[in-house]
Amino acid sequence: MQQLWHFIDGKRVSGTSGRKADIYNPATGEVQAQVPLANAADMDSAVQGAARAQVAWGATNPQRRARVLMEFIRLLHRDMDKLAEALSREHGKTLPDAKGDVIRGLEVAEFCLGAPHLLKGEYTDGAGPGIDMYSMRQPLGVAAGITPFNFPAMIPMWKFCPAIAAGNAFILKPSERDPSVPLMLAELMQEAGLPDGILQVVNGDKEAVDAILDHEGISAVGFVGSTPIAAYIYERGCANGKRVQCFGGAKNHMIIMPDADMDQAADALIGAGFGAAGERCMAISVAVPVGEGTADKLMEKLAPKVEALKIGPYTGGDDVDFGPLVTAEAKARVGGLVESGVEAGAKLVVDGRGFSMQGYEDGFFFGACLFDHVTPDMDIYTQEIFGPVLVTVRAENYEDALKLAMDHEYGNGTAIFTRDGDAARDFAARINVGMVGINVPIPVPLAYYTFGGWKKSSFGDLNQHGPDAFRFYTKTKTVTARWPSGIKDGAEFSIPVMK
Numbered sequence: 025m026q027q028l029w030h031f032i033d034g035k036r037v038s039g040t041s042g043r044k045a046d047i048y049n050p051a052t053g054e055v056q057a058q059v060p061l062a063n064a065a066d067m068d069s070a071v072q073g074a075a076r077a078q079v080a081w082g083a084t085n086p087q088r089r090a091r092v093l094m095e096f097i098r099l100l101h102r103d104m105d106k107l108a109e110a111l112s113r114e115h116g117k118t119l120p121d122a123k124g125d126v127i128r129g130l131e132v133a134e135f136c137l138g139a140p141h142l143l144k145g146e147y148t149d150g151a152g153p154g155i156d157m158y159s160m161r162q163p164l165g166v167a168a169g170i171t172p173f174n175f176p177a178m179i180p181m182w183k184f185c186p187a188i189a190a191g192n193a194f195i196l197k198p199s200e201r202d203p204s205v206p207l208m209l210a211e212l213m214q215e216a217g218l219p220d221g222i223l224q225v226v227n228g229d230k231e232a233v234d235a236i237l238d239h240e241g242i243s244a245v246g247f248v249g250s251t252p253i254a255a256y257i258y259e260r261g262c263a264n265g266k267r268v269q270c271f272g273g274a275k276n277h278m279i280i281m282p283d284a285d286m287d288q289a290a291d292a293l294i295g296a297g298f299g300a301a302g303e304r305c306m307a308i309s310v311a312v313p314v315g316e317g318t319a320d321k322l323m324e325k326l327a328p329k330v331e332a333l334k335i336g337p338y339t340g341g342d343d344v345d346f347g348p349l350v351t352a353e354a355k356a357r358v359g360g361l362v363e364s365g366v367e368a369g370a371k372l373v374v375d376g377r378g379f380s381m382q383g384y385e386d387g388f389f390f391g392a393c394l395f396d397h398v399t400p401d402m403d404i405y406t407q408e409i410f411g412p413v414l415v416t417v418r419a420e421n422y423e424d425a426l427k428l429a430m431d432h433e434y435g436n437g438t439a440i441f442t443r444d445g446d447a448a449r450d451f452a453a454r455i456n457v458g459m460v461g462i463n464v465p466i467p468v469p470l471a472y473y474t475f476g477g478w479k480k481s482s483f484g485d486l487n488q489h490g491p492d493a494f495r496f497y498t499k500t501k502t503v504t505a506r507w508p509s510g511i512k513d514g515a516e517f518s519i520p521v522m523k
């Protein structure tokens with residue numbers, strides 16, 4: 025069985041804890057590899073190495089740092105097939121979707137090529153007599169990222185590309201369920217010319233995370249994952265004086281107005297609800313048709329499309345729509361929530377519970393489910409299911425639909441499908457959700473905008489990628505300089521003000 029490693033100071037190392045986690049192939053249910061789980065000593069050795077290496081890296085000019093990312097981008101394209109295969113084998117998503125995972129990360133690397141521009145400070149010439157004032161953006165030192173299983177290429181790159189371009193060293197603690205691609209990315213960064221120690225990959229579970237949160241040598245922590253863990257990391261990291269940003273779970277509503285193109289809306293719901301088996305924080309998990317007539321028309325179009333979805337392993341060819349869930353526990357959890365919906369009285373229009381994949385009976389496949397007549401008190405509405413399950417809550421009118429989305433505790437993404445520009449504008453202005461789509465079901469902003477939810481979907485002040493990333497991974501220093509012809513007046517005892 026393949027034994028994975030940590031990647032510390034440019035070398036593969038096995039760590040000292042002796043603890044390991046099994047990594048499954050979700051399509052077959054087999055354990056295909058094991059990954060070491062770091063303890064505090066392993067984390068400390070990574071932080072020490074990172075801190076040593078960061079001094080020279082932080083002093084390297086930003087253009088040279090960006091050139092490493094330029095080469096990294098070339099290597100990502102070179103190894104795209106290999107990365108996608110490793111990603112699908114551990115995660116279960118289809119190969120085209122795995123490539124999308126890599127490309128959405130690569131796009132942030134492209135954005136970070138502009139680091140020299142993004143790191144420029146401000147300058148005021150002659151702020152006072154003989155006085156100039158300027159600000160600098162300087163790296164924090166060592167930053168860390170704790171990432172989820174569902175985008176094992178994209179989210180690590182969202183974190184380490186800007187952090188490293190800004191002159192920091194970075195400790196990545198990827199999900200212990202699919203760590204192979206993050207390890208491959210670190211070796212590609214090394215091949216691209218990154219000095220050893222600047223990108224450390226330390227694998228692990230809660231023990232490794234706690235070691236990050238308590239380590240004095242780490243200045244900033246970025247997290248992406250479920251909301252309870254996000255809240256925990258935010259609280260403990262902040263209590264330890266770190267800069268922290270945490271992105272949590274989601275329950276994304278799509279409002280379908282009576283004037284929407286129903287075929288377009290149904291197709292959008294299918295892709296956004298069931299792509300990657302619903303294991304996306306930007307998946308649409310709640311359809312909200314406005315008016316009974318709209319709801320009836322939508323269900324009529326949706327049900328046959330959901331029934332026709334093709335489920336299979338990533339090796340199953342181009343017509344596979346989505347693959348298995350990531351683990352047996354994830355499958356059991358999704359199954360439990362679907363049962364709870366049936367018991368609570370929701371109508372299960374398409375029932376995927378009995379699905380079994382021929383030849384892959386031990387895989388973690390779960391059939392597509394479509395619920396209608398869901399009410400806001402049901403667990404299938406309040407909780408993030410993170411599986412191939414779309415729930416429909418019928419709204420009487422636009423205001424009810426808007427209120428429903430606004431009252432939900434999560435606020436990551438949302439969408440409205442309509443032909444009415446006035447309704448679309450009103451929705452975008454009033455909704456309390458971070459990312460909004462207008463006739464776009466998964467409104468993930470491009471790399472040069474920022475990504476982040478509201479409410480319980482995000483903790484902290486700044487978003488991920490885009491200009492916010494450079495704010496998060498740098499601190500500002502402001503210099504006031506006087507080069508007078510001579511200081512003639514002696515000491516000043518009151519606070520100086522500009523005249």
Ligand code: NAD
Pocket residue numbers: 170171172173174175197198199200228229230233234248249250251253254271272273274304305408410436477481
């Ligand atoms: P998770 O919270 O289980 O794990 C995320 C990370 O936290 C992993 O690295 C894991 O090792 C670590 N972790 C797990 N339990 C921990 C504990 N008790 N203490 C400390 N660390 C712990 O999330 P997941 O299942 O890997 O990912 C799915 C979740 O991530 C979903 O809720 C999804 O919505 C969310 N997500 C959010 C975004 C976003 O940008 N908002 C993006 C992707 C995924």
